[in-house]
Every structure is written in structure tokens, then in C-alpha cells.
Amino acid sequence: MRPVAVIGLGKTAFGAFPDRDLRSLAVEAGRKSLEDAHVSPSQIEAFYLGNFAGPSFVGQNHLAPYIAGAMDIKDVPCTRFEAACASSGSAFFHAVSAVGAGLYDVVLVGGVEKMTSQPTAKVSEILAGAGDMDGEGRAGATFAALFAMIARRHMYQFGTTREQMAAVAVKNHANGAKNPLAHMRKVITMETALKGKPISDPLTIYDCSLVSDGAAAAVIAPLERASEFTDKPVRILGVAQTSDYVALDQKADITLFRAVKAAAEKAYKMAGVTAQDIQFAEVHDCFTIAEIIALEDLGFVKKGDGGPYVLEGRTCLKGERPVNTSGGLKAKGHPVGATGVGQICDVAQQIRGEAGERQIEHNSLGLAQNLGGSGATAVVTVLGKA
Amino acid sequence: MSVEDPVSENPVTENPGLGVVYTETVVFAPPEQFIADAPYQLAIIELGSGGRLTARIAGDSAQADRVHIGDAVHFAEFKNGIPFFRKA
Numbered sequence: 001m002r003p004v005a006v007i008g009l010g011k012t013a014f015g016a017f018p019d020r021d022l023r024s025l026a027v028e029a030g031r032k033s034l035e036d037a038h039v040s041p042s043q044i045e046a047f048y049l050g051n052f053a054g055p056s057f058v059g060q061n062h063l064a065p066y067i068a069g070a071m072d073i074k075d076v077p078c079t080r081f082e083a084a085c086a087s088s089g090s091a092f093f094h095a096v097s098a099v100g101a102g103l104y105d106v107v108l109v110g111g112v113e114k115m116t117s118q119p120t121a122k123v124s125e126i127l128a129g130a131g132d133m134d135g136e137g138r139a140g141a142t143f144a145a146l147f148a149m150i151a152r153r154h155m156y157q158f159g160t161t162r163e164q165m166a167a168v169a170v171k172n173h174a175n176g177a178k179n180p181l182a183h184m185r186k187v188i189t190m191e192t193a194l195k196g197k198p199i200s201d202p203l204t205i206y207d208c209s210l211v212s213d214g215a216a217a218a219v220i221a222p223l224e225r226a227s228e229f230t231d232k233p234v235r236i237l238g239v240a241q242t243s244d245y246v247a248l249d250q251k252a253d254i255t256l257f258r259a260v261k262a263a264a265e266k267a268y269k270m271a272g273v274t275a276q277d278i279q280f281a282e283v284h285d286c287f288t289i290a291e292i293i294a295l296e297d298l299g300f301v302k303k304g305d306g307g308p309y310v311l312e313g314r315t316c317l318k319g320e321r322p323v324n325t326s327g328g329l330k331a332k333g334h335p336v337g338a339t340g341v342g343q344i345c346d347v348a349q350q351i352r353g354e355a356g357e358r359q360i361e362h363n364s365l366g367l368a369q370n371l372g373g374s375g376a377t378a379v380v381t382v383l384g385k386a
Numbered sequence: 387m388s389v390e391d392p393v394s395e396n397p398v399t400e401n402p403g404l405g406v407v408y409t410e411t412v413v414f415a416p417p418e419q420f421i422a423d424a425p426y427q428l429a430i431i432e433l434g435s436g437g438r439l440t441a442r443i444a445g446d447s448a449q450a451d452r453v454h455i456g457d458a459v460h461f462a463e464f465k466n467g468i469p470f471f472r473k474a
Contacts, residue, residue, distance in 0.1 A: 125417040136440040139468050140413060140420045145428050148411035156409075156455045201412040249430045249438040254409065 001100035005226040005233040005386055008037025008219035009345045014183040014212045014333030022058050022114035026067040029215035029338075030110050034071070037219035037229050041072040044219075045104035048095040049080045050088025050111035051337035056126045058114050067110065084130035085286060086241075087111060088216070089340025089370030089379030093241040099220055106225075111342065112215035113335035123211050127336070130373040132247035144208055146248050146374045147287035148200035154255045154289060155202070157304070162202060164307030166193035168288035169206045169330055171316050176327025178358045183212045183333030207288040212333030216342035223386060234348040237365075238271030238382040240264075246376040259378035260297040260369060267367075268299075271382040275299030278382070279362040280321060280350060282343040284371035285328040294369055295323070298380070317358060325350060325358045340379060343368035347383050402439055402469060405431035407457045412447045427452060431459060431471055441469040 010032025012025050026049070034041065049064040060066065064078035081091040088111025095109045115123055124142045131137050131146060154160045170193055176182035188206065196204030219229075226233035244259040245251055251258070268274060275298055283298070285291035292306035300321060301309045309315060315323035326332045326346040329339060347366040349355050370379040410429035413420075420426070427443035444462045445451025451473060453459060458474035 121416070121418040121421060124415065125419065128417050139428060139440045139442055140416060140423065140426060141428055141440060142413065142415065142417055144415060145411050145413045148413075149409040149428070149430060152411060152455065153409040197414075198412075199415045201414070203411075247440070249440045254430075 002102065003223035004096050004099045004220055004236045005223045006218050006236060006344065006348050006383070007221050007226050007229045007233050008033040008039060009348055010036060010217040011181055011342060011345050012215045013181045014214035014335055016116040017213045018116070020213060022054055022060060022112055023067055023070055025114065025213060025215040026110055026112035027070045029112070029217040030067065030071050030108060033108065033217035033219050039106055039219055039229060043106050044073045044076060044108045046076050046095070046098065046107045047073055047078040048091040048107065048109045049078070050091035050340055051080055052082060052084055052087045052113060052130070053126050053336070054114070057118060067112070073108070083377040084372035085284065085336045086340055086370045086372030086377040086379050087337040090241055090377060092218070092341055092344060092381065093239050093379050095220060096236055096239050099222060106219065106221050108217060108219055109341055110215065110217040111338040111340055113337040114213045115211050115335060116213050120211070135247050136249065142200065144200040144203055144287065147289055148203045149248065150254050150374070151202055151289040154293065157255055160292060160307040162194060163190070164292065164311045165207055165288040166190055167311045168285060168291045169193045171310065172285060172324050172328040172330040175317060175325050175358060176331025178356070179327045179332060182327045182331055183210050184331045203287060209286045209329035209334040212335040214333060214335035214338045214342070216338045216345050218341055218344055226386060232352045233386040234351050235384050235386040236381065237273070237384045238267035238269070239379070240266035240270065241377065241379045242266070244376050246373055248374045251375065256293060256303070257297050257371065257375035257378060259375050260294065260371065260380065263378040263380040264298050267380040267382050273365065273382060277365055278321070278367045279365050280325065280360055281323050281367040281369065282326060282346045283323055283369045285324060285330050286334060286371065288330070290371065291323065291328065298367065298369060317360065322360050325355060325360060340370040343370060344381060344383070351383060351385055402433055402435070402461045404434040404458065404460050404474065405471065407453045407455050407459060408432045408438060409455060410453055429453060429471070439469060441471050444470040444472045
């Protein structure tokens with residue numbers, strides 16, 4: 001596979017935007033990324049879109065050409081990818097694979113979700129559809145319930161505490177407060193995080209990511225052509241997508257995500273790096289426990305050491321390995337279909353040195369980890385300075 | 387009617403018998419169709435017959451009926467296709 005680079009980035013703010021529709025969000029992100037890459041719509045050879053549940057949230061189908069058309073992208077393959085919360089991670093993986101294989105040169109990848117027009121219980125119901133509706137869904141499991149059961153088991157086996165999980169929320173809120181595009185720019189204390197309203201025991205409202213509207217986009221091209229478009233290309237060193245059972249009760253060990261471990265192993269091998277080489281990461285903190293498990297699955301720490309690693313401050317902005325400098329899904333927001341490409345944009349922004357007051361010093365090798373459902377899809381991407 | 391209604395089919399058709407709680411939670415924020423049930427306890431049961439099953443725990447989730455990891459449970463009943471277990 002030939003080397004591929006990210007040559008353009010575009011994101012909308014994440015938040016609750018009652019006066020914005022799905023298409024206008026996706027178009028805003030797409031246009032920003034084209035502008036950033038100095039690419040015109042007619043130069044785009046394919047459009048890969050990640051979206052989880054546009055048909056359920058807003059009643060619109062056939063989304064990829066619907067959005068592409070509004071950007072004057074015509075006569076090319078435009079395809080929607082659905083992999084629950086890893087929808088745009090999956091779109092990105094397939095786009096990079098196609099460019100790497102020589103199928104296309106200049107490709108646009110986007111992700112979008114418009115969630116806040118539905119009441120919370122309806123949102124929970126739509127999201128539950130990313131699980132097994134014939135088993136756990138039928139019994140009344142929300143995604144918070146599934147991750148609460150994961151948390152319970154992790155606490156039981158490894159002594160992970162409520163305080164360690166709350167430390168993830170406190171850190172991510174501190175980072176999100178510094179991110180102008182974040183949904184919730186509010187610092188919270190450990191006390192607040194521990195006293196949140198119960199959602200699904202042991203998880204409180206502060207353990208859960210946000211229901212958001214938003215979109216993200218990236219333009220990719222072969223590395224050898226990157227300098228035609230930009231003087232700040234970001235190299236895609238490794239990318240892998242893997243799968244596992246959809247139902248949580250079918251997984252032998254729910255204290256880890258085997259799809260994430262497998263994707264990380266493949267992505268590291270492709271990039272020629274080890275876990276210890278990764279300087280910073282955007283990980284899929286749909287719930288605080290998921291960030292703790294991600295640290296373990298990605299090989300940053302030993303199994304069971306994720307909680308203490310966070311509580312000791314080693315993943316904060318000034319720590320040895322900053323995690324979720326964007327604020328993560330917890331504070332930046334989680335417009336499900338936009339999250340995967342949003343993470344790519346956040347890692348690339350750090351590598352380009354454009355993260356403002358969140359900018360970290362050691363920024364040459366970063367990672368994005370995107371999770372679908374309770375681990376049935378995982379996408380891991382390693383990005384570096386070109 | 388000659389055609390079976392698929393909605394009324396149970397995913398588990400036989401009595402799952404005895405089991406042990408592998409993990410559990412109490413749901414306070416349910417999906418739309420279960421608002422009337424909340425709060426309710428949900429658990430993954432390790433069945434004596436092998437395999438695991440996501441089920442509800444019968445009774446009051448805030449009281450003595452509540453189960454914890456490692457507790458022995460037995461099958462109680464099916465309600466609307468949902469298996470319910472009770473502390474043994």
C-alpha cells in the first residue's frame with residue numbers, strides 16, 4: 001500500500017443546534033476541509049460518509065449523495081458507512097484503503113450526526129439499536145447499561161474505583177473548556193463528578209458522553225502528492241478496522257475490547273511502532289470506563305492499571321501521555337457519526353501544532369481509537385508528522 | 387391467524403434454569419418503551435447449562451431483591467419475551 005496523508009481538516013462546533021439541519025452541518029465541515037486542503041469540489045474523486053442513524057434521527061436516507069450534491073461534488077462514488085459510533089472511523093479506514101491501493105488520489109471523508117432534535121428517551125432507543133435488539137435490547141439495555149455492566153465487572157476484577165472513572169470526566173472537562181469547538185466548555189470538580197445523577201449504576205451523568213449535533217471532514221491524498229495541496233500534511237502511518245460480536249453477553253471477557261486490541265496490533269505493525277512510542281491519543285470515551293479500558297487495550301498500561309494511570313494525572317494535558325486533549329466525547333461532544341473523523345481531525349491538529357492553548361509539546365506521533373457499540377467495531381489510526 | 391407473530395417469539399424458548407450473576411446494573415434512564423419499569427435491574431447471567439444471557443432481575447432493584455456479581459439466581463418467568471431471574 002502506498003503512503004497516504006491527511007491534507008485538509010474541517011470541523012463544525014459540536015453542540016445542540018436547534019436551527020441547524022444535518023446537511024448544513026456536514027456541508028460546513030466538508031467545505032472547511034476542502035478549503036484547508038486548497039482542493040475544489042471537482043477534484044474530489046470519491047466521498048466516504050460516516051453516519052449512524054440519520055434515517056432514525058431526522059428521517060433522511062441516501063445521505064452521501066444528498067450531502068455531496070450540496071457541495072457540488074458530482075459524478076463520483078458517494079457512499080454512507082454505518083458502524084454505530086465507529087461509522088466515520090470505518091469510512092476513514094475504507095477511504096485510506098482505497099487511496100492506498102491506488103483506486104483514487106483525492107478523496108473526501110466526512111462524518112455527521114444530528115441527534116438533539118429527539119427527546120433523550122428516544123435517543124436512547126435509537127442508540128440501543130447498535131446493540132443486539134433480540135437479546136440485550138429486548139431486555140431493556142441502553143448503552144449506558146451495557147457500559148455500566150462493563151464497569152461493574154472491571155471494578156470487581158481489578159479494583160477500579162468510582163473516583164478513577166470520575167477522574168476521566170474531570171480531565172476531559174478541563175480539556176474541553178479550552179476547546180472552542182467543544183459542546184461543554186465547563187470545568188468540573190471531582191466532587192461534582194462523583195455526585196452526578198444516577199443513569200445506570202455505577203455510572204452517573206458525569207460518566208456519560210454528550211448527545212450532540214456536529215460534523216467533521218478530512219481530505220486525504222497520496223503522500224507523494226500532498227505537497228501540491230498543503231505545506232502541513234499529516235501522514236497516516238497505520239490504520240486498521242476489526243470486529244467482534246455485537247451482543248455484550250456473547251463476549252468471553254467484557255473487561256476488554258478484543259476488537260480494539262486487534263486493531264491496535266495491526267495499526268502498530270503497519271506503522272512500525274509500538275504502544276510505548278505513541279505520545280498522545282484521542283480515545284473513544286463514550287463512557288468514562290471506556291477510556292480506562294482503551295488505555296489498557298491500546299497497550300499504554302498493563303491490564304487493570306488504566307484507572308490509577310488516569311487518577312495519577314499521567315494522561316492530562318501536562319502528563320506523560322496526554323489523552324483526549326480535545327475534551328473527548330465527554331466534553332467535546334459525541335455526534336455519533338462524526339466522532340471517528342472528528343478524532344482524526346483532533347490528532348492531526350495537534351501534529352500540525354494548531355491546538356491553541358491545548359497544544360502539547362511532544363506531538364509527532366498520535367493515535368485515534370474509535371469504538372462501535374459495545375466493541376463490535378473498532379478502528380485504530382496512527383498519525384505522524386510527514 | 388396462520389402466520390406466527392414474530393414479536394411474540396422468545397429468543398430463549400426453554401426455561402434457562404439456574405445461573406450466577408456475571409455482572410449487573412440498575413437502569414435509571416431507560417429507553418422510551420421501558421420508562422414505566424424504571425428503575426430496574428439488568429444482569430448478564432452465567433447459566434448453569436453454559437453460555438450467558440442478558441436478563442432482568444425480578445422485584446425491587448433498591449431493596450433485598452437486588453443481586454450482585456457472584457450471586458446465585460434462578461429463572462422466574464418470561465414477561466413480554468424478557469427472561470426474569472430471582473435471587474436463589
